[in-house]
Amino acid sequence: MGELLRAEHLKKYFKTPSGVLHAVDDISFSIDSGDTLGVVGESGCGKSTLGRVILKLIEPTDGRIIFEGRDITRVTDKENIELRRKMQIIFQDPYSSLNPRMSVMDLIADPLKTFRLQSSADRRKKVFELMDMVGLSRRFASSYPHELDGGRRQRIGVARALALEPTFIVCDEPVSALDVSIQAQILNLLQDLQEQQGLTYIFVTHDLSVVKHISTDILVMYTGIMVEKCEAKELFAKPMHPYTKGLLSAIPVPNIDRVREKVALRGELTSPVEPKPECRFVARCPFATDICRREPPTYSEVLAGHFVSCHNVREINGL
């Protein structure tokens, strides 16, 4: 299928008292219709900001966003609102993203009301359909969020996102707040909906096993920049950037027979405020050389479809 969304050199800088924070710094990618792009990284790497910039919930500082072949970077507010019908978001925390004073019925009907799409009787019918679709029993229609557990609340979040029949959804850590058995139920739901309705996802998460499971392609972020991007399988089979290697070897795996290559990362995330002209990963990198301290690396296609941003990528991986 064809390309649905493309980002070109997207940037989002925030002014802070201590300097300019480069939350998203020169990110480019494209997603084909029906695919899932996983965006992974640790807290503060800019992955959620990226998701919000794509949806125009935050204005980008620079760069272009092309959706369905049309440049949507600078559009009027009115057009922006129309775009929301096609581009939706599922939030991380099903506890704070739902208005506690609205019933499940009102919460799911809310997007329909905003766009004055249907009569109230039709809306009711539509809400019940959506509840069936996301596996939420109809008897909860008049319940309030506090009466429901996290998994059911997240199903409300999914139903709200689906109400306007969008083509594209940003899933911002939709399962991070849930227990594993419930997490698996929601992941299966998101996959089923994608297949049935041909949805396209950006799936933002810090959990690498989740992202591997659900994504077609994966983009790894580190303090605002993209360090590596390729097909999901390839990333796990052949991680090339030292950060990706470190990240992969840091995940505790529930398998006691597996012997893995360990790349231990020292130190912690460096600040994306007024970054120095060097590789942003240099302080933690076990393979750093002089050039890494002199200039930031460029982003290049090392193997077909496999992009890495590292000066020494060829030496490290013996290419």
Place this chain on the structure above:
Amino acid sequence: MSLLQINDLTIHYVTRGGTVKAVNGIDLSIEAGRTLGLVGETGAGKTTSALGILGLIPKPPGKIISGQILFEGADLLKASQGKMRMIRGNDISMIYQDPMTALNPILRVGDQISEVIIQHSGCSKAEAREKSEGMLETVGIRAERAADYPHQFSGGMKQRAVIAMALACNPKLLIADEPTTALDVTIQAQVLEMMRELKDELGSSMLLITHDLGIVAETCDDVAIMYAGEIVEIGALERIFHNPRHPYTLGLFGSIPSLDKDVRRLNPIPGLMPDPADLPSGCKFHARCAHACDDCGSGSTELCETERGHFVRCRRVAGGEI
């Protein structure tokens, strides 16, 4: 003799809205120098069990209905408040889940560590300061940072400081309640590595509470799986990971997306954890279990030894049917 032996511990919270049966007759033991992983989902009763060991259950509404907690042979449930104060932080100490709230924001980090040392060793302030700086160095924080306040530390550093505090008096038993849940993976890996090293150096035993089977695989010697206030499966790490028997344990493994294999669809456990204020009769898991038969809904299910040192609480496994 085990360092810690818990027999038939039952803890309920009695509230106006009903009785919350948080922990229902658990038995477990930890040998000296070993690490036991206590695994379960939200509401399984893991944290209540840990607080029970430390005598920190708020009463009311908490109520210890029955049981024994034998630490070096003495029953902690019978110990006086004063005696418990001597034990907490000294013989048994705890690492809390959230390092952001476990530290006092208006006291310097060094002083918070010194406090534990002065309380238990009765040494002078100067000695305690020296020792607390030494502890910070042990966990990888430069000694001069002892004068900082918690907000000047990153999340990973705060958790290291909390660990330094817990280890300051060389405890015999360390209880770690989801010690890395609030941290990023690369920082989590550093903290877990450090905890393993320090535990071995000090020869402490550890009770590690977690919901992450990956962390258990990398850190523990023995595993106990908890569900609705009961231990449903317990045994050595290899036994549980190579030969999990209880349907709930199998369900947990099936819910985790694998990094090694390509699984198109996950196999989650259907339904939800029962409300601990309204537990089902019979096996607590029967309503979500694919193997449940009519009998499972009534009577009580006992732990049964399926192979040496491997116990499972399931009638159908015990009967050899699954």
